[in-house]
Amino acid sequence: MKTSLPSSSIEDYVKVIYSFTEWQDKPITSTQLAQRLGVANSSVSEMVRKLKDQGLVDHQPYSAITLTADGVRLALSMVRRHRLIETFLVRELGYRWDEVHDEAELLEHAVSETFIERMAAKLGNPVRDPHGDPIPAADGTVRVPAAHRMSELDAGHTGLITRISDENPELLRYLSAQRIGLDADIEVLGRKPFGGALVVRIGSGGTRQEFDLAAEVASALWVHSEKVHPGCSLKRP
Amino acid sequence: MKTSLPSSSIEDYVKVIYSFTEWQDKPITSTQLAQRLGVANSSVSEMVRKLKDQGLVDHQPYSAITLTADGVRLALSMVRRHRLIETFLVRELGYRWDEVHDEAELLEHAVSETFIERMAAKLGNPVRDPHGDPIPAADGTVRVPAAHRMSELDAGHTGLITRISDENPELLRYLSAQRIGLDADIEVLGRKPFGGALVVRIGSGGTRQEFDLAAEVASALWVHSEKVHPGCSLKRP
DNA sequence: CCTAAAGTTTCGGCATGCCTAATAATTGAT
């Protein structure tokens, strides 16, 4: 149970463990964690032992890994850092949304709390980042909009795009080339047969377009649909 | 002669070696380097061997340490980073000039070249930082103003404060409380006996003030004096 | 010149965080 400041590796582990459960509920396993961090499974086993010693995760050998309250607190602070930095890079330094992820990944471990809070103030304490991901507040509260993957919606559903997964920068470039962005108004028109593309209308009036979206694309788009699940849930750590 | 990217430790060593010769000419010794980096002498010996292997320094055992052309290039790029970041923190995030040093120290190792250049562009490619230190250009050229420590000037000298050493944040706070800042017009009036304070006029007209400056204070202030050494020298690596 | 103090380097160790290979536990298919 050391109390020293977390290393950047530890910050990364905790952040990835948290992020895994942000849009679904199953806890992460060693192998999944190793894949997302780009390290060997054995490195994860070692590190998870260390995280457990420090009281950041709960873990029984051979089972999944969950964060403790302290772990969630640390994770939320890292997620806050990451998303504020992304927002700052886009709004203040002219980065494109497909460029910000890697830069934020480096900066989030380096800057001070002071830096983060001055940045947040300058940005007007934004509540979501350029991809629509919610930015936790300094006190650890987060508004997680009730959103669904577009790929899981049935024909007839309408709503707004509230989040676009930033995992794949190439996909982000594709989307901006197609002028698909946050807050676009959408309607699911149907689905091509044999696990094929999702047919959707995006925009309306002058900006109305129809697309056949491949499954990979549709599952990166999250839709806030009044019909399905109105309102927001408020997570507190 | 490895070619891998320099670690942040290596960046720090090179930057400190460079900085030591920025305002005087004697090269740095192992012990001085160790003191400035806050590490043991033995750590410096090891690291200097590594720097030599990588072609960043010239060094004969038991003698002083100097940078190679490659070393100077790397050092200038770190100094550029540091001073641009300091300028950015003051101009864009409302930091005070006594707060920026430590933050810049962390950030300079983390940000990408892209970040640096976008920041520089946003700031209008400044040529000096909040303490008056010259910011090397992206191509490695630096304008080093011909300045002298105020503590070394004789009575009667006049000039402008062009640089204020940022080594001691407390001193910076003292100076701003006294409203002594960059570009103030000064005149050395005299010197109190027995190695005492330097008597100077700072400002003129409505802002005119007289001070007895302790030696430590006067040696942190650098004066560009037309009488002593007009013009600038242009260093190229 | 010679010796002691000061400065520098070498040596053996430690911590972090990663790896591969070997071992152990769990799971699912028969």
Added chain:
DNA sequence: ATCAATTATTAGGCATGCCGAAACTTTAGG
């Protein structure tokens, strides 16, 4: 219920960068 395939953990190593202690130069005083 058992046995392979999958998943997870331990063991032994490597690289970086730090340390203190010991050994070695250099330098300055007498």
